[in-house]
Amino acid sequence: MAYSYEPHHFEDFSVGQTFESVGRTVTESDFVLHSAFSGDWTELHTNRHYADEEYFGERVAHGPMTFVLATGFVYRCGFLERTVLAFLGMNYMDIPAPVRTNDTVSLDMEVVGKKELSSREDSGLVTIDTEMTNQENETVFSGDMKFLIKRRD
Template identity: 30%
Template sequence: MNFVGNAFDEIAVDDTFGQTLTITEAHIVQACGLFGDFNPLHSNDAFARQTRFGQRILHGPMTSAYMTASIGMYFYATAVAYLAHDCRFLAPVLAGDTLTTEWRIAELIAKPHHRGGIAVLAGHCRNQRDEIVAEADGKILLLDRAAVPEEARRS
């Protein structure tokens, strides 16, 4: 069965959603290859041990990507386009950290011409110590339920 996420006409201001993930060494190593960023803060244990972090840290864009993953799943098959993303990194993410992302729908802008509208999102990501490691804002163009393609609704 196909999963179809939330449509524009099914959400409300102040609705929340998110997910939790434990970061592993593999995430840090994979991020080096994905981004082509082998800065020693991410790729060199000996170097990283001498920094204020005491160990290698996850790339900020990987934290940002993890945060947006829950948007993709919450609006699975109802999203037209992710329009904007602004992320601020507040604390390092280390292997072994368990991150919980929570997004809040801050505003809804109807776009009848597009058969849906824009959801303005505000999110944060916390580690297992309840420290906010990142905050972000985003905008996503969504379809109303009736406009979701039939192929996406088949089970």
């Protein structure tokens, strides 16, 4: 399966179309950078000694960091390059399992909706269902992402 895709305009998407990202190993630096950028220094994510005694038995990624990893995979694939006008939100988002340092994660995507918008002639709405899994094929994130995508000129 291809891991790099050409930019897609609204007309290029079809319901049922799938995309697959490359894998990426989550590092200590990811944890630190996310904490620094977000200002979230919760000990469950940043204090090894504290986290070792808590529910997961080790530090785990911030929930928002898991979402950010998923959105990063969507953009890294390239099919939204210079065609996306806006991320419009999600109807649902689940984080059923934690992401840990040294997990390798990747994202599977499927176009589940495509809608013409009477209010916009230059773009349309594309909804992409996503599932991020780790190296054990355990789902660590799922959700549908809604994008405003340019039409061809």
